[in-house]
Amino acid sequence: MASATFPLLPSAGRRAGLILARRTEPHACRLSPRFSTTPRPPSVPPDVAGRRAFDLRDERGEDNSRAQSMGTLLSHAGLMPHRDGNEPLSPPIELATTYERPPDGNYLLEDGRGGGRVYSRTNNNTREALERAVAEMEVWNPTRRRPKRRVGEDRLSDGSTTPPMADSDTALPPPPALPVCASFSSGMAATSAVLLSLNAPVRVVLPDDIYHGIPTALHSVFRRHGVKWTAVDMTDTDGVKEALSLSVAEVEGTDGDVVLWLETPSNPLCKVTDIRALCELADQVRCGGGSDVDGGGGGSCGVNITTVVDSTWAPPPITQPLLLGADAVLHSATKYLGGHSDVLMGMVSASSATSSGRRLGAALREVQSAAGAVPSPFDAWLVLRGLRTLDVRIRRQCSNASALAEFLSSHPGAGRVHYPGLRSHPGREIAEGQMSGGLYGGMLSFEV
Structure with a gap:
């Protein structure tokens, strides 16, 4: 029996290189498929390969227009749409405080419109990317299907173009107009900006269980x-109605505003407020039982009542107050939105669907620019980083909180446990209706 020995390839080749054969035939060794000498097809540029994959899914009838989930939306937070789809996955920080003035000194854009950048207290790309991302998630509806289309003509690496794809017949109507979102240097700065955006005299109806910083600032x-x-x-709906009516009576005949300030779940007792019901109640008090043309939250019937929801303990993956009729929603972004205990910030989003929301949004922009309590570009970048993991984090935090609440509720050393996810919680039914996906928040309290 004849044998032949061939030298092995170094390291990696020893694992999958030449096959050593001991056969009677003198040249029985052959290259493994990994090292086949068969010519490979020419490489395909990534953009062409991606387009071919898209077309193949389309031919197979697969749905290229499936609606994004909240988690998918947030995972792209801060991507810069003006870069024609080739944006960096981590948006850059724009640190500039001032901008180049055009030769004529008018700060107009190239097409003659206003809005050119002057000073970072008024405009900053990083801060605006954050505000756009938060505005989107406040009104995001995952049941809406994205249009099945390619925007314009996509230019491929070989210079050819693909024509636009028509919108799908199954696409639902477009989502609501984005709210006006303004960021501030802290949650209390955001609270102060809301109050500064209202007309004096101002009357505020607060919850009896609320984050202590707000009544402290008021006092x-x-x-x-x-x-x-x-x-x-x-x-207590009757109690809220009475308090609103008295507040309206105090400012009637003036230009003053009334604020119905909600916090749900509340801090620290985790009381659950029916946002939709109280927004409708505010509308009834203002309009004497009627409703304004926007379907809530307007100022056309009488004294302006603005409903503001502090939803810090229930961020948008859990609750979206603007879709429940609120005029504005506030977050201390220091908590869930930032998520890493390394940034201080507050966010306010004013609805574009109510007249009070639109009025508040315009005033918030003025306060943000003129009073100037804006976050730094680096802080905005940090919160954008936090948003990209918000959906994943909040689900684990809610799961942990639920398990801990169940444990404490049966522990002899713990008294009453306050957590909306418990079946024994008095607001559980309301929470099921306005806190989505079986998520009841990551915060709880208990008595000893």
């Missing part, structure tokens, strides 16, 4: 400017 700062407030149990 120590805003009372010197004529702001008055009253606290009421927001689960």
Whole structure:
């Protein structure tokens, strides 16, 4: 029996290189398929390969227009759409405070429109990317299908173009107009901006269980400017109606505003407020039982009542107050949105679907620019980073909180446990209706 030995390829080749054969035939060794000498087809540029894959899925009848989930939307937070689809996956930070002035000195855009950048207190690309991302998730509806189309003509690497694809007949109507979103240097700065955006005299109806910083600011700062407030149990509809009616009576005949301030779940007792029901109640009080043309939250019937929801404990993957009729939603982005305990920020989004929301949105922009409590570009970049993992984080936090609440509720050393996800919670039915996906928040409290 004849044998032949051939030298092996170094390291990697030893694993899958030449096959050593011990056969009677003298030249029985052959190259493994991995090292086949068969010519490979020419490489395909990535954009062409991606387009071919898209077309292949289309030919197979696969749905290229499936609606994005909230998690998918957030995973792209901050991507810059003006870069024609070739944007960096981590958006750059724009640190500039001032901008080049055109030769004629008018700061107009090239087409003659206003809006050119002047000073970063008013405009900053990184901050605006954050505000756009938060505005989108406040009104995101995953049941809507994205149009099945390619925008314009896509130019491929070989210079050819593909024609636009027509919108799918099955696409639903476009989503609501984005709210006006304004970011501030802290959650309390955002709260102050809301109050500064209203007309004096201002009357505020607060929950009796609320983050302590808000009544503290009202008492120590805003009372010197004529702001008055009253606290009421927001689960008591009759009590809320009475407090609103008294507040409206106090400012009637003036240009003053009334604010119905909601916080759900509340801090620290996790009370659950029916956002939709109280927004409708505010509309009834203002309009004497009627409704304004926007379907809620307007100022056309009488004294302006603005409904503001502090949804810090229930970020958009859990609750979207603007879709429930609120005029504005506020977050301390220091908590869930930032998510890493390394940034201080507040966000306010004013609805474009209500007249009070539109009025508040315009005023917020003025306060943001003129009063100037804006976050730094780096802070905005940090919160954008946090948004990209928000959906994943919030689901795990809710799961952990639920497990801990169940454990504590049966522990002899714990008294009453406050968590909306418990079947024993008095607001559980309301929470099921406005807190999506079986998520009841990552915060709880208990008594000992």
